[in-house]
Amino acid sequence: MKLIILDRDGVINEDAGDYIKSADECEPIPGSIEAIARLSRAGFTLVVATNQSGLARGLFDLEDLEAMHAKLTGLVEQHGGKLEAIFYCPHHPDEGCKCRKPNTGMLDAIEAEFNTSVQDACFVGDRLKDLQAGLTKGCRLVLVRSGRGRITEAALESELSPEECARITVFDDLQAVADHELAADAETHREE
DSSP states (O other): OOEEEEOSBTTTBOOOTTOOOSTTTOOBOTTHHHHHHHHHHTTOEEEEEEEOTTTTTTSSOHHHHHHHHHHHHHHHHHTTOOOOEEEEEOSOGGGOOSSSTTSSHHHHHHHHHHTSOOTTOEEEESSHHHHHHHHHHTOEEEEESTTTHHHHHHHHHHHSOHHHHHTEEEESSHHHHHHHHHHHHHHHHHHO
């Protein structure tokens, strides 16, 4: 399985400092929906793993979250692709749950749902907590500069070891990630 795990806010849709609270506020980053669709059409399995503490904070309810995810899923489908699943952590950061990134509960759930390992799966995020969750599970780590990615990139060397930093590939956005993954996949097929 060619698995790609995507963070949501700042990777697929524009991030908002005061949370995305409705489908209307959930605006895709230019090119992100097309990138997901291209990867899906090429046989990649794309899933989302997103912290959504706005639920616990009472900023939106489950119906709002489902509407946001229906919007993103629908947009991908309009471009001929598919998001296979969206996993989310609804908890407040103070709750100490196992699913909120940098913890690995959502990645564990992805493994169980798809009966696979996320080790070596491509994990795309814009925040340190995304990278830390992926590091723990042995994912191939991709940092995008969209969302909070530039801030994260500037802080990497002070937050992670040189060995951990060496495991991270940086791209401008999800379009560039798709270009890279599709080229690498095509190269693998040529070698076979």
